[in-house]
Amino acid sequence: MRHLGRVAAGERIAHAGSLWGPVCVIETEMPEVLTKRADFLAANKGLRNAKPGFVLLTRPNDGQGIRYGVTVTKKIGNAVVRNRMKRRFRELLRAALPDKGLPGHDHVLIGRAGGVTRDFHLMAHELDQALARAGEGKGDPARGRRPRRGKRSGS
Incomplete structure (x- = not known):
């Protein structure tokens, strides 16, 4: 019997026979x-x-397990670039969340401009760091409210 890779936490191994063994x-x-x-x-x-290629948002979800989402805005690039970035993010999350994700939390990755060209292994390391910080209850300081664009009230 061959097995490629390692078995992570939360995985079960099922054995089945086939014509070839x-x-x-x-x-x-x-x-x-x-x-x-x-x-x-x-x-x-x-x-x-926040990291150079992405921003990780985490929030408790009332015991619904580990959930994740990915979002990339049109500022990043055309549809081809955005879809490539989303595929990379989904793969990062699938690899990291079963072991390092916060139980009972929602995890959202927001794409940043450098995320498409950034080295995949570097981004995986940065995601591990961000998940560790979130697990400790640490986050980046609040940005504050952005000023509204357009009409001004008052004078």
Whole structure:
């Protein structure tokens, strides 16, 4: 029986036979994906950890397990660039969250301009650092409210 890679926490190994011999299948309990806008807005009120390629938002979700979401704005680039960045972020989160994710929390990665060209292994290390800081309850200071653009009230 062959097994490539290591078995992470929360994984089960199922053995099945085939015509060519025994097969080892790893069943991983994957975190749930955030799809509702309200969940993303709620995560924005939680802890914020900024890195050069992304911003990690974490917030408790009332015991719904580990959930994650990815968002990339049009400022980053065209659809091809944004989709590539989202694929990279999803893979980073799938690798890191089962071991290092915060239980009972929502995790949201927001793409930044350097995230597309940044080295994947460097971003994985930075995600580990951001998750460790979030686990300690530490985050970056609040940015404050941005001034509104457009019409001014008053004078």
